[in-house]
Amino acid sequence: MPHRSTGPVFDLPPLDVSGVSTLPDLATVLRALRRRHARQRRDGELTYRELAARTGWSTAAVAEYLTGRTLPPTDRFDILVGLLGATPVEQGMLATARDRVAEQHRRTPRRPAGSGQRSVPRQLPADVFGFTGRGEQLAHLDDMLAGPAPTAVVISAVSGTAGVGKTALAVHWAHRVADRFPDGQLYLNLRGYDPEQPMRPTDALARLLASLRVTGAEIPVDVEDRAARYRTQLAGRRMLIVLDNAATVEQVRPLLPGTPSCAVVVTSRDRLAGLVARDGARRVDLDLLPLPDAVALLRQLVGARAETEPGAVATLANLCARLPLALRVAAERAAAHPDATLAELTAELADRQRRLELMDADGDPRAAVTAVFSWSVQHLPASAARTFRMLGLHPGTDFDEYAAAALTGTGPAAARDDLAVLARAHLLHPVPTARHGMHDLLRGYASQLAGAHESEDGRRAGLGRLLDAYLGTVRSATELLDLADPRRRSGVEPPAGAGRPLVEPGGAGRPLDGAGAARRWLDTELPNLAAVATHAGTSGWPGHAVELSALLYRYLDGGHYAEALTIHSQAYQAAESTGDQTGQAHALLGIGVAHLHMCRYERAVDPLRRALAVARRAGDRSQQARVLTVLGNLERLRGRPGPAAGHLRQALELAGSAGDDAQQALALSNLGTVDAQQGRYEPAVEHFARAAALSRRAGNRLGEATALTNLGLAEQRLSRHRSAAGHLERALAVFRQLGHRQGQANALDNLGSVHLSLDQPHRAVEYFTEALGLCREIADREVQAWVLNGLGEAARSTGRPAEAVTHHTEALGIAADIGVREPQARAHTGLGHAHRDLGDLDLARQHLELALAGYTELGSLDAQQVRRALAALTAPADG
Incomplete structure (x- = not known):
């Protein structure tokens, strides 16, 4: 294809950056620079992946810079505009514009609640009642913020012995200066001296990134990459970070931001000398109160x-x-x-x-x-004293009266009374959602008392009751939410000859009044459930760890992927220790599915293959079918429809021979998706309709809703838009009842596409926008790419091609980063149409050619539409 001839980039007029004052303004200029550079080098725009390779940044960071979601740090900005071909004069102008945007961002007032803008984290604990003294230390902290704007991150290390009031000082001061940090305050207890394991930097970064609305698949795997993403998220923001109860400098250093607009306060019993010497921290030594x-x-x-x-x-x-x-x-x-x-x-x-x-x-x-x-x-009264001792054994971070009742073997009312006595005595402190926590000194002391005054059998019995209570409540919650696997028995079957008893269905735990209460309980207790699973697996209750993994599988599959990895990994180790092949296969499946959802396809392969091997050794045809179905889905996502269909047909045959309706339905749904992606919509409709019927017969509402979603999508491609909308609305209602956020996002995305086909773009945007919010909550980047493409198509249909470019560019960056090929082809298609509307025919042609190559390689009939669009684009020029 011919390209428009251009002279060297330094002969072009400078970019106009005079009106740049916001992040979107700056991103628009950067994208214009990128397009100009593409015309100059005559082989297409530098892709996000190419830019990432040349800079060492992640593709996600590049996407955030070019779409205006994050302001690049100064050093990165200079590198980026250089790579995009800016002249020396333009680089100076752009640097001035970037500084102007940064200053405007710093001056932006705090967003009001409910404004619809990006939520601002306000994580500081409540200020301490009756805070007294510490005037000198407060003044020292105030000095951190005095004077001209800092050129490096301001760090203060508050050190002192246990119980001296380090946290109280840091939190009290943070409340005093919170208004100086309009982008929010982060707080994290690093549990450096907790009786259990201190928080690892990798876990701390995951928590901090989640607070900055980066979750799931968007969180890198390695600690260095997580730290880099964390610094990227903080770039240009004015935030206060309180890192409480640190054990070592190594625990803190990866959590430091890289932007001088942030301030950090670290508390520790250690003097953190390395933080002072290497990172420029200012020490605030806290002695006993005068x-x-x-x-x-x-x-x-x-x-x-x-x-x-x-x-x-x-x-x-x-x-x-x-x-x-x-x-x-x-x-x-x-x-x-x-x-x-x-x-x-x-x-x-x-x-x-x-x-x-x-x-x-x-x-x-x-x-x-x-x-x-x-x-x-x-x-204390005897019952409250015993409750205090037993609470020292709890493996989690907080608890309610039902956990206390289980530990002590009493009823919830008695436990509630004891907790009230302990709270009045300041031996417990309140935490959100009507629960209690315990200072690590008090927890250690309580644990010592339990060791001294409770027999080993008594301690083990208490922990056993606690695990039973959690397991019982999980069982009730998943049943109320229709997330229980109908094929599973109430307990975990031991392998033949192992002699391991079933987990008894007793220990009902907390009563739950309906599906809403079940969802709230699971969401609140999820950190404790991960801790309980770990404790069970390592302390002599392997059956509980395996059973928790099995019961929570569908709940975790709905968007809690990081916790899924923890719980399923612990279950696998527990099952392996007892020779439980069924438990091993199920846990490995859970690990593989979590990686799959997080778009870590290569990491998903090994646990899935191992799960298949274990299921084959155990002769479990139903489990083999489950694993083969996931492997088929994995191959489909990797753009390999042939191997995908082969796995799925094997799964369908095995599930049929096992009489497993639910698994047959899932295999059929995925086969239908493979057919639909290759343009075989009538066979796809048959597969999806049969899958919905089988799921309904098996009592699997989640499977039925998934099949209905796919059925709606296939009927849309057959121009049966009204019928498609009906199926999708039914699916959406079920997903909402189940609280399954990923399913909701899929159904909403497809409803948006249906309403685009019905020439109702404004209604479509409403669906796409809600879907995008859900995708970002659960960090489902694959669906997010689809939704962004839908928003791009909606924008172009309403005469806003520049906005369409923004959406499709972000979709392309995400899809390329996670290696999902069909959304990449769709994004290139959208970019081709949008650039054509903007009059840039060369760039339109480049994108359409990339789209054609992608769809052709996938064997998709969409290639025909792109080929026609290319022909229409070139016809006038050839004439």
């Missing part, structure tokens, strides 16, 4: 009685070692006994401390706080 401040805090907490016994208050402050945590616990002990004088209470504490000091051969400087805890716990 005696006047400790006395003032006690007076505020105890009330009027403190005014009448000043000597006793001072003595009590010293007995608490002037540690704020101990002072608060002791003050509550005093407030709970209004009839006793402070002198009497102080004498009692002093006596207990002397006894503990005699037993403390190591001279632990925290003996004072242990004494205060001991003193407080000693005066």
